[in-house]
Amino acid sequence: MSDFVRICSQGELPAAGTVREVTVAGRALCVANVDGKISVLDGTCPHEGGPLGEGSIEGGKVVCPWHAYAFDVHTGANDEDPDVNAVVIEATVEDGELRGKL
Known part of the structure; x- marks a missing residue:
């Protein structure tokens, strides 16, 4: 694991009930607001x-x-196929930024 890196500013976070794609160092991330x-x-x-x-x-x-595969935003678990789970990234919002451990 590396240090926390900036993903986006707090103002760029998705609205409640939505997701958005953010690319960090060439890696696509899904930022979800539940x-x-x-x-x-x-x-x-x-x-x-x-x-x-x-x-x-x-x-x-x-x-x-x-x-339409659905993944729990906290665990990455998928009810349809327990062997196909999304990777959840440790993240925090502080000092006006979303930062994650990539």
């Missing part, structure tokens, strides 16, 4: 490589726009 709580996942769906940051939030899960 009820005001920010989570960061690897931006590539582990099912077939879809862009999670272009998906949606349903029931506290990020839903991939390609095949």
Whole structure:
């Protein structure tokens, strides 16, 4: 694990109930806002490589726009296939920035 790096400013965070894609050092990340709580996942769906940051939030899960695989924003777990889980990235919002351990 590396040190925490800047992902985006607090003003660039997605609105509640939405996600957005952010690229940091060439890596796509999915930033999710569920009820005001920010989570960061690897931006590539582990099912077939879809862009999670272009998906949606349903029931506290990020839903991939390609095949509707849904991943818990806190654990990365997927109910459809327990062997296909998203990578959750440790992140924090402080001093006006979202920072993550990449």
